[in-house]
Amino acid sequence: MVNYDETIADELAQWDEDDEIKNGANEKEDTDYAEIEDGYYSAVIEEMVLKRSKSTNRPMVEWSLRIKKPRFINRKLWKYSMLDKKISVKIFKKELKAIGIDLDEVKKTGEKIEEAVGLKVAIRKVTKDEYENIYINGIVKENDDIENDIEDDSPVTPAPEQDDEIPF
Numbered sequence: 528m529v530n531y532d533e534t535i536a537d538e539l540a541q542w543d544e545d546d547e548i549k550n551g552a553n554e555k556e557d558t559d560y561a562e563i564e565d566g567y568y569s570a571v572i573e574e575m576v577l578k579r580s581k582s583t584n585r586p587m588v589e590w591s592l593r594i595k596k597p598r599f600i601n602r603k604l605w606k607y608s609m610l611d612k613k614i615s616v617k618i619f620k621k622e623l624k625a626i627g628i629d630l631d632e633v634k635k636t637g638e639k640i641e642e643a644v645g646l647k648v649a650i651r652k653v654t655k656d657e658y659e660n661i662y663i664n665g666i667v668k669e670n671d672d673i674e675n676d677i678e679d680d681s682p683v684t685p686a687p688e689q690d691d692e693i694p695f
Contacts, residue, residue, distance in 0.1 A: 563604060563652060565659075569596040569667050570604065570650050572626075575640035586610040588619065588640060592650060592661065604652065606661035610636065622663040 574591035590606035608619040610633070620630050623639065626648055630639050647667035653660050 563594070563599045563602055565652050565654050567664075568594045568599070568604075568650050568652065570594050570648055572643050572646050572648060573603075575643050577637045577640060580607075580609070588636065590661070590663075592648070595647070604650070604661055606663075625663055626666045 570592040572590060573593050574589075576589045576591075578587065578589060579585065580587050587610055588608040590608065592604045592606065594600060594602050594604065608622070609615045610619060616633060620633075623630050623643070626643060626646055628639055628642050630636065649664040649667055651662040651664055653662065
């Protein structure tokens with residue numbers, strides 16, 4: 528049995544007359560939710576959280592990135608850096624170093640990632656099969672206007688070529 532207030536249904540009926548809403552349900556893609564294309568972007572690190580993955584309980588850092596340039600402005604991307612394998616930790620340390628953060632002791636990850644929040648970074652989104660990954664390519668110069676850091680599809684810094692042995 529479903530309970531609901533019929534006055535709410537009457538109030539919602541007004542939207543049934545709106546052509547944009549009627550036709551919008553049939554549209555294939557809403558640009559606010561369209562898939563973010565592979566490419567180079569300028570983004571701000573909004574949050575970094577050291578936690579355990581829900582499915583495997585492995586240690587990881589979750590990056591929250593907000594795109595600032597050149598397209599998909601203000602859309603968010605998430606990057607997950609697993610910290611349970613030697614190669615993954617090396618990649619994580621390398622990406623932190625690329626944005627000016629030295630992680631001398633991995634056990635201090637929780638303290639060090641706080642330094643990254645608010646940084647403007649150059650990123651590259653790559654999709655391979657059904658998996659997508661975000662590579663941190665470097666920091667966007669502080670004295671530059673972030674809106675002018677990336678023009679069209681050109682990278683702020685060249686993205687390193689990725690080895691097939693690196694976990695995707």
